[in-house]
Amino acid sequence: MSTRTPDRRTDATSSRREHTRSSGPSRWSHCRKRGVDGSMRTDEHERTDEHERTEGRHSSFTTPESSGPVSRCAASSDWGSQVEDNEMRRDLHRDLQRYRRRILAADGPHRERKASSGSSGSCDSKEEESLETDEGVLLRRQKQISYGKNTLAYDRYIREVPKHLRQPGIHPKTPNKFRKYSRRSWDQQIKLWRVKLHAWDPPTDNGTQEDNEEQLDLGDIMDIELDFPTLAEPGPQAAHAGVMEDPEGTGTPVKVQRMDAAAASDVV
Amino acid sequence: MSQIDETEAHPTVMENSTDEYRFQSFDPDTQMLLKTALKDPSSVDLEKVSNIIVDQSLKDQVFSKEAGRICYTIVQAEAKQSDGNVFRRNLLNRLQREFKDREDMRARSIHEWVCYVTFICNIFDYLKVNNMPMVALVHPVYDCMMRLAQPDALKNEEEVDCLVLQLHRIGEQLEKANSQRMDQLFFLLRDGFLLQEGLTSMTRLLLLEILEFRAGGWMLSSTANKYYYSEISD
Secondary structure, three states: OOOOOOOOOOOHHHHHHHOOOOOOOOOOOOOEOEOOOOOEOOOOOOOOOHHHHHHOOOHHHOOOOOOOOOOOOOOOOOHHHHHHHHHHHHHHHHHHHHHHHHHHHHOHHHHHHHHHOOOOOHHHOHHHHOEOOOHHHHHHHHHHHHHHHOEHHHHHHHHHOOHHHOOEOOEOOOOOOOEOOOHHHHHHHHHHHHHHHHHHOOOOOOOOHHHHHHHOOHHHHHHHHHHHHHHOOHHHHHHHOOOOEEOOEEOOHHHHHHHHHHHHHHOO | OOOOOOOOOOHHHHHHHHOOOOOOOOOHHHHHHHHHHHHOHHHOOHHHHHHHHHHHHHHOHHHHHHHHHHHHHHHHHHHHHHOOOHHHHHHHHHHHHHHHOHHHHHHHOHHHHHHHHHHHHHHHHHOEEOOEEOHHHHHHHHHHHHHHOOHHHHOOHHHHHHHHHHHHHHHHHHHHHOHHHHHHHHHHHHHHHHHOOOOOHHHHHHHHHHHHHHHOOOOOOHHHHHHHHOOOOO
16 A cells, blocks of 8 residues: 555544454454434444455345334334435435536537537536436445545544545545446445545554554455456546536546546645 | 544543533433433443333423433544544434334323323434434334324324424425425325314414415415514504
8 A cells, every 4th residue: 555654643533443453353444433313422332344244245235124113103213214315315316416417517619619519418528427326326426425524534634635636546446426336436436435544443452553554355456456347447537537526526536547648636 | 434524523522512401391310311421321231221201201391302412422422532433323323212112102101102202303303314314214203193193193293293293393304305295294294284173273283374374385474473473463
């Protein structure tokens, strides 16, 4: 990993390490701030390893049932979950609208040309076509992103590297959930992103950051590197590389290989 | 995820307002717990806090009118502090359990039932998702209102009083969320006002006022206001 190594000073977060890791909690789990129910987690709560999570549906992907009696009327779920789902959907649609506005803004010149030629439908630009609008897909992706952001590493990362200093290909970048990708491609992007974020894991008990990085699953990385070429979706990616900004910044981990071109334009 | 803007809800503002809440009816330990929940929600058991608030609301109608504000503050504080919603989830699910047993509750104690309706309407009024009422509560609140508009409830001034009070507060929001059900509710209220025998004149007055109130676009004309609220008669 050529990523910037966070400094080793102990900070507030390190107080969470008081439990020894003798029981060998998964390195993916010990940095998680909160459990499914939103309460701050303690190290007693075990989390499955990332490998397991990508294979099957991790239990935390499903809405936990309330402990109360099952509703007679509402077949769906309890009020608390209904409100949360509702909140998530609204946020998603708001984000999608914002993303669309950005696309239109970036498309400005094209629009004018089209308008002058009298053609309608400035919306059917290539960017619009490659938009992922399926609510189910977007909600699933948002959850995956939320899990990544719900980590101490993510907090440390955004605190230590201001947005304008982040460089494509060097710093982790949240995958763009609004762009059309195959399931496989998306999951791989998430995986890469999560791996990169782990460079900002708080130092552990039995060692420094280096130890931590050595623990990083080599198999995992190899897997990703080897898989890399096969997940390419030449269509949309080639067509749109570097064109758009997503709400989180530019590009996606998939475009790491093209970083020199992107970096040249991004970095002053 | 969170509906809260980072820039608002300064902790100092919250601290200042903490003292305003009516916690006197609780024992000192509980008062402490509630005050902590307002300032530092993640340091307390929020399920316990939500149960304390609901329990008290079901007993104390004054508190049930106040509780929405308290719950709002805790929800905001928790979202800001940890982006969590443990408190809201527990609160809503407890409300839902009580809702399922509402007929038993009403049979057991009209007072408790009236407190419940006051409380759920207050929550509906205060807790919003992205500035919109929580959709999950729209039908339950309507169900409560419809229940209060049934003939047996109209005979009971305590329930009529509760009904019109809630409609004054949240009637407009409810109608925006679902106008059909508001129409149905007002069919019942007109029928009650016009056809039901044995209602007290106070009940008829309350019903007539709420009918005029909605007809005027959820406000009273100045003459109507004078008619209902002026102490001096011509």
